[in-house]
Amino acid sequence: MAKDEAQADSARRKMVVESIVEGRKMEAYAEHRTKEMNVCWICNAICYRKTPGRHVGDKWICIDCLRQLKETLDTLDEWEEELAMQKEARTQLDSDLG
Ligand SMILES: [Zn+2]
Numbered sequence: 001m002a003k004d005e006a007q008a009d010s011a012r013r014k015m016v017v018e019s020i021v022e023g024r025k026m027e028a029y030a031e032h033r034t035k036e037m038n039v040c041w042i043c044n045a046i047c048y049r050k051t052p053g054r055h056v057g058d059k060w061i062c063i064d065c066l067r068q069l070k071e072t073l074d075t076l077d078e079w080e081e082e083l084a085m086q087k088e089a090r091t092q093l094d095s096d097l098g
Contacts, residue, residue: 033048036048036049038051038060039060040053040060040062041056041059041060041061041065042061042062043062043064043065047062053066
C-alpha cells in the first residue's frame with residue numbers, strides 16, 4: 001500500500017470511529033433524558049423534569065391538565081345540577097307527549 005493510501009485509510013477509520021462515538025454519546029444522552037422525561041397521562045405531552053406536574057398514583061399529569069381537572073371538579077356540582085334538570089325536562093316532555 002502506498003503511503004498516501006495508508007494515510008487516507010487511517011483518516012477514514014478515524015472518521016468511522018468518531019461517528020460511532022458520537023452515536024453512542026447520543027444514545028447515552030437520549031437515555032439520560034428519558035429518565036428525566038415525563039409523559040402526561042391525559043394530554044400525552046412530553047415534558048422534562050422542569051415542567052410542573054404531579055404524580056397521581058403511578059401516572060404523571062402536567063399542570064395544564066391538573067388545572068383543567070380542578071376546574072372540572074370545581075364546577076361538578078353545577079354540571080350535575082344541569083344534568084338533573086335536563087333529565088327532569090326530558091321526563092316531563094315524555095309525559096307531556098304521552
Ligand atoms: Zn397534560
